[in-house]
Amino acid sequence: MKYVFALCVLLFSLPSEAEELVGPARVVDGDTLMFGDRKVHLYGVDAPELAQTCKTRKGSDMQCGELARQALGYLVRGVQVRCESRDKTPANEMIGVCHVGWLNINEEIALEGWAIATRDITEDYVRAETFAKARKEGIWKTEFIPPWEWRNP
Secondary structure, eight states: OHHHHHHHHHHHHSOOOOOEEEEOOEEEETTEEEETTEEEEETTEEOOOTTOOEEOTTSOEEOHHHHHHHHHHHHHTTSOEEEEEEEEOTTOOEEEEEEETTEEHHHHHHHTTSSEEOTTTOSTTHHHHHHHHHHTOGGGGSBOOOHHHHHOO
């Protein structure tokens, strides 16, 4: 009986349900969505910045930041998106895991090679990144600077 009581205390002391946003989303960049005036950063992945370029094998510049934005746009265009909060930025913006139906957008953008798994935050998307890298998908077919280094040279 004391175990049942302890379980009830534990369950009722857990934090309330995570914040969730559902609806059409607009793409800001390769790892950021907008729901009206609410910004959601994709949890566990980091995509090239909009102005960021990568070098092709032939030495040409490729607009990898814009291509990452387009790849995310393809996943969310015209459909309902559901994002569940995992954290907040210092500016109180949501950092979340987003889905279109059963599809995990965070994982898919890494699987397509347009975002890098942020291992210092979570290991959740390392497998998807590894698969994209092995197949030379997205940015993995180029020479690039990791987005976090590009932002802070």
